[in-house]
Amino acid sequence: MSIQLVYIGRDKKNIYADAEREFVKRIKRYTKFDVLALSPPKLSTTSPRQLFQSKEEELLIEKLPSNSHFILLDEKGKEFSSQSFAKFLDVKRSQHSKINFIVGGAYGFSDSFRKKHKNVISLSKLTFPHHMARLVFLEQLYRGFTILNNEPYHNQ
């Protein structure tokens, strides 16, 4: 099985770099894992929200293999406890060999894209900056593997 975290965005300055590196290193003990950053479509900042969403969704379809399974991270998704997220991960890895967890762009995903891909996860009722959402997800993915392996959580 391989897992990929996909996001659309450009990082001018990454204040989360140390923490991200640490969790990616830990996740790789359990699974093949990559982070894929896609450059946002070039659009005027005054373009309508729907245009951002549709261009970003086209980009995801174009860049990701058609046999890969999409799980969207979006505020409008389902909230999990860490235990239930670990169970969800366990089911998914038994069903799919390539899983993409995808953080959308600044405007999130369209209703139709969310409906099509069904698996939509929300990390919190709070709105996070996209970059922090990635960090929170990485930590939960690591935590999920420790739960599935009955291992103590390594806190430092």
Next chain:
Amino acid sequence: MSIQLVYIGRDKKNIYADAEREFVKRIKRYTKFDVLALSPPKLSTTSPRQLFQSKEEELLIEKLPSNSHFILLDEKGKEFSSQSFAKFLDVKRSQHSKINFIVGGAYGFSDSFRKKHKNVISLSKLTFPHHMARLVFLEQLYRGFTILNNEPYHNQ
């Protein structure tokens, strides 16, 4: 008004340091703000959970001024959206001149402490490491002030 983020814990290695520093700097544009780290009570790691909780709660009572208002960050608390957290913050700052947001130790707060202090906030259904909980809180506090001031969120 002054706000303090209080936590009980010792940081061996702080992978969140850059991000924390950035949000603390931004929060200070809006309010007097400090972070207070309290050393955990010295107890054997095999001590019962209740003993950790009661010693930590005694420490908080001892170290924080009796006129300061406590708001606990705890998994068992109430979840807010960022908008509703900003409103909550607005009400609190109109009622109290010193507010302490408190992240507990490894075992969280006791039922009686949570009941006594009433204001208990949960950042997510997910379990976060305590250090990440602090970072998520700092970002939301900054976000709350931008919402209350009708300012755009500064993403980088």
